[in-house]
Amino acid sequence: MATKTVLLTGASGFIALHTLDQLLKRNYTVIGTVRSQDKADNITTQFKKDYPNAQLTFAIVEDIGAPGAFNKVFQDHPEIEGVLHTASPVSFGLNEDLKDTYFTPATEGTRNVLEAIQTYGKSVKNVVVTSSLAAVINGNKIGDKTFIHTEETWNPITWEDVNTGLEAYVASKTLAEKLARKFADEKKPSWTLTTINPPFVLGPQKLEFSLTNKTLNTSAEIVNELLYSDPNDTHFFDAPLGTFIDVRDAALVHVLPLENENLSGKRLIPIQDVYNGQKLLNIINKTFPELEGKIAKGSPENADRHAEESNIYYDTSKTLEWTGIKSWITLEESVKDSVRQILDYRSKH
Ligand SMILES: *[C@@H]1O[C@H](CO)[C@@H](O)[C@H](O)[C@H]1NC(C)=O
Ligand SMILES: *[C@@H]1O[C@H](CO)[C@@H](O)[C@H](O)[C@H]1NC(C)=O
Ligand SMILES: *[C@@H]1O[C@H](CO)[C@@H](O)[C@H](O)[C@H]1NC(C)=O
Ligand SMILES: *[C@@H]1O[C@H](CO)[C@@H](O)[C@H](O)[C@H]1NC(C)=O
Ligand SMILES: *[C@@H]1O[C@H](CO)[C@@H](O)[C@H](O)[C@H]1NC(C)=O
Ligand SMILES: *[C@@H]1O[C@H](CO)[C@@H](O)[C@H](O)[C@H]1NC(C)=O
Numbered sequence: 056m057a058t059k060t061v062l063l064t065g066a067s068g069f070i071a072l073h074t075l076d077q078l079l080k081r082n083y084t085v086i087g088t089v090r091s092q093d094k095a096d097n098i099t100t101q102f103k104k105d106y107p108n109a110q111l112t113f114a115i116v117e118d119i120g121a122p123g124a125f126n127k128v129f130q131d132h133p134e135i136e137g138v139l140h141t142a143s144p145v146s147f148g149l150n151e152d153l154k155d156t157y158f159t160p161a162t163e164g165t166r167n168v169l170e171a172i173q174t175y176g177k178s179v180k181n182v183v184v185t186s187s188l189a190a191v192i193n194g195n196k197i198g199d200k201t202f203i204h205t206e207e208t209w210n211p212i213t214w215e216d217v218n219t220g221l222e223a224y225v226a227s228k229t230l231a232e233k234l235a236r237k238f239a240d241e242k243k244p245s246w247t248l249t250t251i252n253p254p255f256v257l258g259p260q261k262l263e264f265s266l267t268n269k270t271l272n273t274s275a276e277i278v279n280e281l282l283y284s285d286p287n288d289t290h291f292f293d294a295p296l297g298t299f300i301d302v303r304d305a306a307l308v309h310v311l312p313l314e315n316e317n318l319s320g321k322r323l324i325p326i327q328d329v330y331n332g333q334k335l336l337n338i339i340n341k342t343f344p345e346l347e348g349k350i351a352k353g354s355p356e357n358a359d360r361h362a363e364e365s366n367i368y369y370d371t372s373k374t375l376e377w378t379g380i381k382s383w384i385t386l387e388e389s390v391k392d393s394v395r396q397i398l399d400y401r402s403k404h
């Protein structure tokens with residue numbers, strides 16, 4: 056039986072692989088885009104193990120920022136009904152040109168996918184764009200209890216404010232989301248737009264090959280690096296510091312707009328908790344007694360209070376109400392699952 060066809064861009068990413076899992080579990084027909092055939096082959100091989108009847112194919116899009124990058128996939132697949140645009144740069148490298156590394160792929164990639172939908176995507180009904188909590192956070196209000204970040208809050212940053220790789224990332228995500236919303240407002244398309252604005256995303260990798268390198272990509276490295284920390288290190292781990300959601304919940308909120316019309320036009324901010332390195336170390340110590348003395352203990356006191364006071368204050372009740380989600384996977388469960396996976400992988404290899 057024919058099922059709804061969904062295009063998933065950037066399908067090899069950390070959140071995207073979990074999103075792919077949820078789509079296949081729900082019997083969607085999925086077309087992924089990745090940069091190389093090698094990646095497409097690996098992902099297909101892995102998912103066929105769990106879903107032998109998976110309706111999964113790939114299109115290669117080497118450069119999402121190139122004009123017309125997504126035209127061919129929509130021309131070849133007029134049956135696409137849902138689009139999950141997760142492809143975007145995420146690394147915080149400093150040595151490359153900031154516009155080329157962040158701004159162009161984020162904004163042109165978004166423009167290209169929306170224009171291709173508008174021209175060729177005649178069956179498209181729902182478009183979901185992965186934005187970031189970076190597009191929500193007002194950097195002047197960190198630690199300010201009187202300023203509550205919600206689904207309505209916008210980062211005031213402009214490209215003129217950018218001096219560092221991190222600022223370039225933050226501005227690119229903000230401007231790409233604004234572009235998508237302006238496009239949808241002006242063109243009055245026949246599809247709905249939902250953006251997902253996740254904070255730092257932690258949790259296990261969907262596929263083991265993602266653990267091959269000693270250093271993992273961006274946020275997955277946050278937990279991994281603590282497992283290589285110096286056992287004699289007793290400073291307070293005030294870094295890294297951020298707001299948290301588990302990757303499986305970040306993936307779930309990408310899929311729900313395909314099925315719940317209440318989410319059209321919405322901006323979803325899935326946040327479960329705030330963390331710092333010390334809070335993560337405390338969780339690891341509590342959950343994995345066998346690691347005591349093998350990794351840093353840091354300075355266990357006051358980790359929760361520090362994390363709360365150094366982050367943003369937020370209220371995500373609208374996101375919960377609109378999605379119908381009752382509770383998120385907790386920081387503790389997430390860290391436990393990530394550490395377990397890394398330890399198992401290391402003992403096997
Ligand atoms: C997906 O398809 C399988 C096999 O046809 C069926 O058993 C399962 O219930 C379906 N799952 C959903 C969520 O529809
Ligand atoms: C594909 O998988 C093989 C074997 O698991 C691995 O050696 C190779 O690096 C992977 N390629 C990519 C692009 O991930
Ligand atoms: C491992 O690191 C290399 C070099 O940074 C990178 O090219 C490769 O994609 C990484 N492999 C995985 C599976 O993340
Ligand atoms: C990690 O980043 C490298 C370089 O951007 C990318 O090629 C690789 O696919 C990423 N690995 C995972 C597991 O996302
Ligand atoms: C930790 O300190 C002990 C005692 O000073 C020392 O013997 C050991 O080599 C140190 N370990 C590391 C990893 O630095
Ligand atoms: C959409 O919202 C209405 C009104 O709040 C509610 O009755 C309905 O159950 C919601 N639909 C879904 C799919 O959650």
Ligand SMILES: *[C@@H]1O[C@H](CO)[C@@H](O)[C@H](O)[C@H]1NC(C)=O
Nearest residue numbers: 337340341344347352353355
């Ligand atoms: C680690 O946890 C144990 C109990 O599980 C506790 O006795 C110990 O004080 C903890 N150590 C650190 C450094 O938090």
